[in-house]
Amino acid sequence: MEDHSEKSSPCFLSLFVMEHFIVSARKYRPTNFDEVVGQKAITRTLENAIEQNHLAQALLFTGPRGVGKTTCARILAKKINQDDAHQNDEDFAFNIFELDAASNNSVDDIRSLIEQVRIPPQIGQFKVYIIDEVHMLSSAAFNAFLKTLEEPPKHAIFILATTEKHKIIPTILSRCQIFDFKRITVEDIRGQLQEVAQAEGIDAEEDALHVIAQKADGAMRDALSIFDRVVSFSGKVITREAVTENLHVLDYTYYFRMTQAMLDGQIPQLLLEYDQILALGFDGHHFISGLASHFRDLMVAKTPQTIKLMELGPKIQQQYLEQSQATDQGFLMEALGLTNTCDLAYKNSGNSRLLVELCLMQLASLNDSDQKKKSPSQPYITPAQRLPNSSAVTAQKQESKTTQLESAAKDIVAEQPTSTPKKSSEMTTEIAVSASEVSPAASSRPEAPLKKKPEFSFEGVRKKTSSLSLKSISEKKQIQEVHKSKETHSETLPEHSFTEEEFRTAWSAYTEQTEASGQFNLTSHLTMVDPVLNGSNISLTFPNDTIKLEVERDKASLMGFLHKRLKNYSISLHIEVIESEVTRYAYTPAEKFDKLKEKNPLIEVLKTTLDLEL
Numbered sequence: 001m002e003d004h005s006e007k008s009s010p011c012f013l014s015l016f017v018m019e020h021f022i023v024s025a026r027k028y029r030p031t032n033f034d035e036v037v038g039q040k041a042i043t044r045t046l047e048n049a050i051e052q053n054h055l056a057q058a059l060l061f062t063g064p065r066g067v068g069k070t071t072c073a074r075i076l077a078k079k080i081n082q083d084d085a086h087q088n089d090e091d092f093a094f095n096i097f098e099l100d101a102a103s104n105n106s107v108d109d110i111r112s113l114i115e116q117v118r119i120p121p122q123i124g125q126f127k128v129y130i131i132d133e134v135h136m137l138s139s140a141a142f143n144a145f146l147k148t149l150e151e152p153p154k155h156a157i158f159i160l161a162t163t164e165k166h167k168i169i170p171t172i173l174s175r176c177q178i179f180d181f182k183r184i185t186v187e188d189i190r191g192q193l194q195e196v197a198q199a200e201g202i203d204a205e206e207d208a209l210h211v212i213a214q215k216a217d218g219a220m221r222d223a224l225s226i227f228d229r230v231v232s233f234s235g236k237v238i239t240r241e242a243v244t245e246n247l248h249v250l251d252y253t254y255y256f257r258m259t260q261a262m263l264d265g266q267i268p269q270l271l272l273e274y275d276q277i278l279a280l281g282f283d284g285h286h287f288i289s290g291l292a293s294h295f296r297d298l299m300v301a302k303t304p305q306t307i308k309l310m311e312l313g314p315k316i317q318q319q320y321l322e323q324s325q326a327t328d329q330g331f332l333m334e335a336l337g338l339t340n341t342c343d344l345a346y347k348n349s350g351n352s353r354l355l356v357e358l359c360l361m362q363l364a365s366l367n368d369s370d371q372k373k374k375s376p377s378q379p380y381i382t383p384a385q386r387l388p389n390s391s392a393v394t395a396q397k398q399e400s401k402t403t404q405l406e407s408a409a410k411d412i413v414a415e416q417p418t419s420t421p422k423k424s425s426e427m428t429t430e431i432a433v434s435a436s437e438v439s440p441a442a443s444s445r446p447e448a449p450l451k452k453k454p455e456f457s458f459e460g461v462r463k464k465t466s467s468l469s470l471k472s473i474s475e476k477k478q479i480q481e482v483h484k485s486k487e488t489h490s491e492t493l494p495e496h497s498f499t500e501e502e503f504r505t506a507w508s509a510y511t512e513q514t515e516a517s518g519q520f521n522l523t524s525h526l527t528m529v530d531p532v533l534n535g536s537n538i539s540l541t542f543p544n545d546t547i548k549l550e551v552e553r554d555k556a557s558l559m560g561f562l563h564k565r566l567k568n569y570s571i572s573l574h575i576e577v578i579e580s581e582v583t584r585y586a587y588t589p590a591e592k593f594d595k596l597k598e599k600n601p602l603i604e605v606l607k608t609t610l611d612l613e614l
Helices: 005-014 040-051 069-079 107-117 139-150 186-200 206-216 220-234 240-246 252-264 267-279 284-301 304-309 314-326 329-345 352-364 366-374 383-415 424-438 470-485 500-516 520-528 545-553 555-566 589-599 602-610
Strands: 058-062 096-100 127-132 156-162 177-180 532-534 537-542 572-577
Touching (some): 040 069, 040 177, 058 069, 069 096, 069 127, 069 156, 096 107, 107 139, 186 206, 186 220, 206 240, 206 314, 220 240, 252 267, 252 314, 252 352, 252 366, 267 284, 284 304, 284 314, 284 329, 284 352, 329 352, 329 366, 352 366, 500 520, 500 555, 537 545, 545 572
Parallel strands (some): 058 177, 096 127, 127 156, 537 572
Antiparallel strands (some): 532 537
8 A cells, every 4th residue: 555645745734834924013013213103293202302311201102092102112112222332223122121001900010010120221221111001000009100100210211001091090190291192194094004005015096095094093003904904805906896895884986876866856766775785784874974974075075175174085086076066055055964964863763764765865855946946937037127017016015105104194183282283285295205215216206305214212122133032023013013103203293291190091091901901910010010100201110120021021012002092102111120128027826817807807706706716
């Protein structure tokens, strides 16, 4: 029998002989400060501190994951020990001690570290202690570390690294020089990935690297890990389609197609596209938030100055520029509002798919509603063609206004005393003047003399009102009533003298009118105090501002009633607030009974008859 073991063993072993793979995050880890990406301010500060011998003995590196905190700590530990006698490639591993505080967070671990700190270095000048995830130390470990951190030996430097600075006690923070690492920008990550791809001989599209950089969310380590994963999937050629498929990212092409369908009003196509997106396994909430971001990018692309806010590749930017020219700014604003509302309501919706589909149908209907607003049902008429009709309408309005003014003038003349009658010609002239103030067409007539319209002041009434509250509606009504009461000229308003008895009668008539109309609170306020009449001035005094405010709201109606009832338009009303101090007493049952007996003596008879006790 033949022995095939020797022939088959080389082939068998070749299956297991593989080149050792090093992940890109370790292989391309920076070895000096110049290679650190996105942290120029921090690396420059550390380099200058080393050169000028201003380096603190306790440093705290804080920031998000994967931004270079531990890397900078290792570079700093190597830099401070380099001098002319040592080569730059020497790593001084014996001088660098790394401690993971996540698994070594007890007091004994810190005491062991403190014992090592006392021993000076064998080579180099400094011993560097890097404590990663320092926020995981217990409170007792922090307290044991305080004294050594504040006054370490001259040869010891501590570098603390953490992602959660708020969990470190203030006494530790006050003893450290703090460096805040920021998230790395999409453009910086893309540039670093481009260099790694060139070093590995990989042909990567720029848009594909942009997608990886966005997915990394500011962490370079995450970006390199994603890059390795995509290379394993795509091989030596990385395309945007391959990246979106591997990372399960919704491609931009869906958003472009759906936006075009919205502009065309194609509701069925939108529903089919959304169904396809759900079939691919994407969440509806993820889709609607991405659609809102798409509309935001279209809005940004409409202005050349804001294009730099789009962290996208050049090809995608060009597509946004083209579609932004085809979309109206009003459409984008409405679309942003609808998608934002849908995004907020998604979590509380019982039928999330219907909610998103309804939002898509509303988006597709935006252009239809805009077209209806822009294209009225009646044909367009030029201003020249519209001029005769406008003149006719103006004449009709002028005639109607003149009729009203004539009626008002007759009422005033009827109320005036017979001793000072107005001539009909004078009244006609005043009517013409009032009509000319209303209509520009009437003011242009030569036979109508121009008079300056008197200015009136409205006390207690705001000049600007809004229609968004009941108070504003009430104030508008007051302004209209004041206008009606003071619309005619002051010389035409009667000022009859009246007695105080006539005033009291008119006041009582107004309170009866308010009570009949259901304004019981106002009636109570007007009857609770006695109005003081001084000539034509009326004074009211109330105990608080609340009552004063309610009466002032009805001031215009009250004054209009009194002006007309007393035939005197010079009457004015002044309201004051005098808060009286009321002393409260604690009455005994006997005192309460005496008070009741004063009001009704029959209570005493009731008590005696029924033999009641207090």
